[in-house]
Amino acid sequence: xxxxxxxxxxxxxxxxxxxxxxxxxxxxxxxxxxxxxxxxxxxxxxxxxxxxxxxxxxxxxxxxxxxxxxxxxxxxxxxxxxxxxxxxxxxxxxxxxxxxxxxxxxxxxxx
Amino acid sequence: xxxxxxxxxxxxxxxxxxxxxxxxxxxxxxxxxxxxxxxxxxxxxxxxxxxxxxxxxxxxxxxxxxxxxxxxxxxxxxxxxxxxxxxxxxxxxxxxxxxxxxxxxxxxxxxxxxx
Numbered sequence: 001x002x003x004x005x006x007x008x009x010x011x012x013x014x015x016x017x018x019x020x021x022x023x024x025x026x027x028x029x030x031x032x033x034x035x036x037x038x039x040x041x042x043x044x045x046x047x048x049x050x051x052x053x054x055x056x057x058x059x060x061x062x063x064x065x066x067x068x069x070x071x072x073x074x075x076x077x078x079x080x081x082x083x084x085x086x087x088x089x090x091x092x093x094x095x096x097x098x099x100x101x102x103x104x105x106x107x108x109x110x111x
Numbered sequence: 112x113x114x115x116x117x118x119x120x121x122x123x124x125x126x127x128x129x130x131x132x133x134x135x136x137x138x139x140x141x142x143x144x145x146x147x148x149x150x151x152x153x154x155x156x157x158x159x160x161x162x163x164x165x166x167x168x169x170x171x172x173x174x175x176x177x178x179x180x181x182x183x184x185x186x187x188x189x190x191x192x193x194x195x196x197x198x199x200x201x202x203x204x205x206x207x208x209x210x211x212x213x214x215x216x217x218x219x220x221x222x223x224x225x226x
Contacts, residue, residue: 004153034214043114044154044201044217086153098144098167099215101153 001038006102008059013036013077014110021072021105023087032090033063034099039083047072047085054068057081077109113138113220117202123224125194130223132187136204137216142166144215145177146201154201161207162183186225189223197225 003026013019035047048056050063061072070087084106088099116135124130136143141226142161146154156169160179174190189196199222
Protein backbone atom coordinates (compact mmCIF):
# COMPACT_ATOMS: atom_id res chain seq x y z
CA UNK A 1 0.00 0.00 0.00
CA UNK A 2 1.12 3.53 -0.67
CA UNK A 3 2.00 5.27 2.55
CA UNK A 4 3.98 8.23 3.86
CA UNK A 5 5.35 8.13 7.38
CA UNK A 6 6.58 11.11 9.34
CA UNK A 7 7.65 9.68 12.68
CA UNK A 8 7.95 12.96 14.57
CA UNK A 9 4.90 15.02 15.46
CA UNK A 10 7.06 17.77 16.91
CA UNK A 11 10.67 18.77 16.36
CA UNK A 12 12.05 21.55 18.53
CA UNK A 13 15.46 23.05 17.78
CA UNK A 14 17.35 26.21 18.62
CA UNK A 15 18.04 28.92 16.09
CA UNK A 16 21.19 28.12 14.14
CA UNK A 17 20.99 24.38 14.79
CA UNK A 18 20.70 21.87 11.94
CA UNK A 19 17.28 20.53 11.10
CA UNK A 20 16.26 17.17 9.69
CA UNK A 21 12.60 16.31 9.23
CA UNK A 22 12.19 12.64 8.52
CA UNK A 23 9.98 11.14 5.85
CA UNK A 24 9.73 7.52 4.77
CA UNK A 25 7.47 6.21 2.09
CA UNK A 26 6.05 2.97 0.81
CA UNK A 27 5.44 2.71 -2.92
CA UNK A 28 6.23 0.00 -5.41
CA UNK A 29 6.87 2.14 -8.48
CA UNK A 30 8.75 5.36 -9.12
CA UNK A 31 7.22 7.97 -6.85
CA UNK A 32 7.24 11.70 -7.03
CA UNK A 33 8.01 13.14 -3.61
CA UNK A 34 7.14 16.56 -2.26
CA UNK A 35 7.45 18.67 0.86
CA UNK A 36 4.59 21.04 1.65
CA UNK A 37 4.72 23.66 4.39
CA UNK A 38 2.05 25.53 6.30
CA UNK A 39 3.13 28.64 8.18
CA UNK A 40 0.92 30.03 10.92
CA UNK A 41 -2.34 31.43 9.50
CA UNK A 42 -1.28 30.67 5.94
CA UNK A 43 -2.40 28.07 3.46
CA UNK A 44 -0.59 24.88 2.66
CA UNK A 45 2.04 25.54 -0.01
CA UNK A 46 4.65 23.61 -1.92
CA UNK A 47 8.16 23.90 -0.49
CA UNK A 48 10.07 21.65 -2.84
CA UNK A 49 9.87 18.46 -4.91
CA UNK A 50 12.55 15.95 -5.59
CA UNK A 51 12.49 16.23 -9.38
CA UNK A 52 13.48 19.88 -9.14
CA UNK A 53 16.63 19.14 -7.14
CA UNK A 54 16.65 22.68 -5.88
CA UNK A 55 17.14 24.38 -2.54
CA UNK A 56 14.25 26.49 -1.29
CA UNK A 57 14.74 28.79 1.71
CA UNK A 58 17.89 26.82 2.50
CA UNK A 59 16.04 23.49 2.63
CA UNK A 60 17.08 20.48 0.59
CA UNK A 61 15.72 16.97 0.33
CA UNK A 62 17.28 13.96 -1.35
CA UNK A 63 15.31 10.97 -2.49
CA UNK A 64 16.93 7.77 -1.24
CA UNK A 65 15.21 4.89 -3.01
CA UNK A 66 17.23 2.28 -1.13
CA UNK A 67 16.01 3.53 2.22
CA UNK A 68 12.69 4.80 0.78
CA UNK A 69 13.29 8.13 2.46
CA UNK A 70 12.95 11.78 1.54
CA UNK A 71 14.24 13.65 4.57
CA UNK A 72 14.12 17.46 4.62
CA UNK A 73 17.28 19.17 5.81
CA UNK A 74 18.53 22.63 6.59
CA UNK A 75 21.98 23.34 8.04
CA UNK A 76 21.01 26.37 10.14
CA UNK A 77 17.43 26.80 11.36
CA UNK A 78 15.81 30.22 11.49
CA UNK A 79 12.87 31.28 13.64
CA UNK A 80 10.83 31.92 10.50
CA UNK A 81 11.15 28.25 9.61
CA UNK A 82 8.71 27.41 12.39
CA UNK A 83 5.77 25.77 10.65
CA UNK A 84 3.97 22.50 9.95
CA UNK A 85 5.76 20.38 7.36
CA UNK A 86 4.09 17.64 5.35
CA UNK A 87 5.81 15.07 3.20
CA UNK A 88 3.71 13.88 0.28
CA UNK A 89 3.87 11.19 -2.38
CA UNK A 90 2.34 11.10 -5.81
CA UNK A 91 2.15 7.73 -7.48
CA UNK A 92 1.14 9.08 -10.86
CA UNK A 93 3.33 10.60 -13.50
CA UNK A 94 2.18 13.25 -15.90
CA UNK A 95 -0.57 15.64 -15.10
CA UNK A 96 -2.61 13.59 -12.67
CA UNK A 97 -1.88 14.66 -9.17
CA UNK A 98 -3.25 12.61 -6.34
CA UNK A 99 -1.08 13.20 -3.31
CA UNK A 100 -0.74 10.99 -0.27
CA UNK A 101 0.31 13.05 2.74
CA UNK A 102 2.04 12.12 5.92
CA UNK A 103 0.67 13.24 9.26
CA UNK A 104 3.04 16.19 9.40
CA UNK A 105 5.82 17.42 11.68
CA UNK A 106 5.58 20.66 13.58
CA UNK A 107 8.95 22.39 13.54
CA UNK A 108 9.48 24.84 16.38
CA UNK A 109 12.64 26.94 16.19
CA UNK A 110 13.48 28.47 19.54
CA UNK A 111 15.39 31.78 19.74
CA UNK B 112 -4.49 36.90 -8.32
CA UNK B 113 -6.57 35.76 -5.36
CA UNK B 114 -5.40 32.20 -5.67
CA UNK B 115 -7.72 29.38 -4.66
CA UNK B 116 -10.80 30.60 -2.82
CA UNK B 117 -13.16 28.48 -0.77
CA UNK B 118 -16.52 29.20 0.79
CA UNK B 119 -17.78 29.18 3.41
CA UNK B 120 -14.88 29.34 5.85
CA UNK B 121 -16.81 27.66 8.65
CA UNK B 122 -19.94 25.55 8.72
CA UNK B 123 -21.89 23.76 11.44
CA UNK B 124 -24.29 21.01 10.47
CA UNK B 125 -26.30 18.32 12.22
CA UNK B 126 -25.94 14.59 11.67
CA UNK B 127 -27.94 13.42 8.69
CA UNK B 128 -27.92 16.78 6.93
CA UNK B 129 -26.33 17.55 3.60
CA UNK B 130 -23.64 20.14 2.89
CA UNK B 131 -22.17 21.84 -0.16
CA UNK B 132 -18.71 23.38 -0.18
CA UNK B 133 -17.46 25.61 -2.97
CA UNK B 134 -14.10 26.28 -4.56
CA UNK B 135 -12.76 28.63 -7.21
CA UNK B 136 -9.40 27.60 -8.62
CA UNK B 137 -6.38 29.80 -9.13
CA UNK B 138 -6.59 31.79 -12.34
CA UNK B 139 -5.40 29.69 -15.26
CA UNK B 140 -5.87 26.36 -13.50
CA UNK B 141 -8.26 23.76 -14.87
CA UNK B 142 -8.01 20.88 -12.38
CA UNK B 143 -9.55 20.82 -8.93
CA UNK B 144 -8.83 18.31 -6.17
CA UNK B 145 -10.53 17.99 -2.81
CA UNK B 146 -8.89 16.82 0.39
CA UNK B 147 -10.19 16.08 3.85
CA UNK B 148 -7.95 16.92 6.79
CA UNK B 149 -9.03 15.55 10.14
CA UNK B 150 -7.55 17.02 13.29
CA UNK B 151 -3.93 15.97 13.73
CA UNK B 152 -3.79 14.26 10.35
CA UNK B 153 -2.45 15.11 6.95
CA UNK B 154 -4.79 15.90 4.08
CA UNK B 155 -6.48 12.86 2.57
CA UNK B 156 -7.41 12.79 -1.11
CA UNK B 157 -11.15 12.68 -1.83
CA UNK B 158 -11.36 13.14 -5.60
CA UNK B 159 -10.16 15.21 -8.53
CA UNK B 160 -12.11 16.93 -11.29
CA UNK B 161 -10.95 17.76 -14.77
CA UNK B 162 -13.03 18.78 -17.77
CA UNK B 163 -16.14 18.61 -15.58
CA UNK B 164 -15.63 14.94 -14.83
CA UNK B 165 -14.36 13.04 -11.81
CA UNK B 166 -10.98 11.74 -12.90
CA UNK B 167 -9.72 10.04 -9.76
CA UNK B 168 -11.21 9.12 -6.43
CA UNK B 169 -9.76 8.26 -3.07
CA UNK B 170 -11.16 5.90 -0.48
CA UNK B 171 -14.32 7.83 0.34
CA UNK B 172 -17.93 6.58 0.25
CA UNK B 173 -20.49 7.64 -2.33
CA UNK B 174 -21.92 10.11 0.18
CA UNK B 175 -19.11 12.32 -1.05
CA UNK B 176 -19.80 13.69 -4.51
CA UNK B 177 -18.66 16.62 -6.52
CA UNK B 178 -19.11 18.71 -9.56
CA UNK B 179 -16.99 20.93 -11.76
CA UNK B 180 -18.47 23.77 -13.75
CA UNK B 181 -17.42 25.11 -17.17
CA UNK B 182 -15.53 27.95 -15.45
CA UNK B 183 -13.49 25.28 -13.59
CA UNK B 184 -14.99 26.08 -10.20
CA UNK B 185 -16.07 23.09 -8.16
CA UNK B 186 -18.43 21.92 -5.46
CA UNK B 187 -18.07 19.18 -2.90
CA UNK B 188 -21.30 17.65 -1.61
CA UNK B 189 -21.59 15.41 1.41
CA UNK B 190 -24.88 13.66 2.14
CA UNK B 191 -26.11 12.03 5.34
CA UNK B 192 -23.45 13.71 7.45
CA UNK B 193 -21.75 11.72 10.19
CA UNK B 194 -19.88 13.03 13.21
CA UNK B 195 -16.71 11.64 11.63
CA UNK B 196 -17.11 13.99 8.67
CA UNK B 197 -16.05 16.87 10.90
CA UNK B 198 -12.81 18.11 9.38
CA UNK B 199 -11.10 20.81 7.37
CA UNK B 200 -11.92 20.41 3.70
CA UNK B 201 -9.23 21.68 1.38
CA UNK B 202 -9.56 22.50 -2.26
CA UNK B 203 -6.46 22.49 -4.43
CA UNK B 204 -6.11 23.53 -8.04
CA UNK B 205 -3.49 22.71 -10.63
CA UNK B 206 -2.86 22.91 -14.34
CA UNK B 207 -3.28 19.77 -16.32
CA UNK B 208 -0.83 19.01 -19.09
CA UNK B 209 2.36 20.17 -17.45
CA UNK B 210 5.39 17.99 -18.07
CA UNK B 211 5.76 17.06 -14.41
CA UNK B 212 3.18 16.74 -11.71
CA UNK B 213 1.64 20.17 -11.53
CA UNK B 214 2.12 21.56 -8.03
CA UNK B 215 -1.06 21.91 -6.07
CA UNK B 216 -2.20 25.35 -4.95
CA UNK B 217 -4.37 25.08 -1.86
CA UNK B 218 -7.18 27.19 -0.55
CA UNK B 219 -7.59 28.09 3.11
CA UNK B 220 -10.18 25.41 3.58
CA UNK B 221 -13.70 25.08 4.96
CA UNK B 222 -13.98 23.94 8.57
CA UNK B 223 -16.99 21.63 8.83
CA UNK B 224 -18.34 20.70 12.24
CA UNK B 225 -21.03 18.02 12.49
CA UNK B 226 -22.97 17.91 15.76
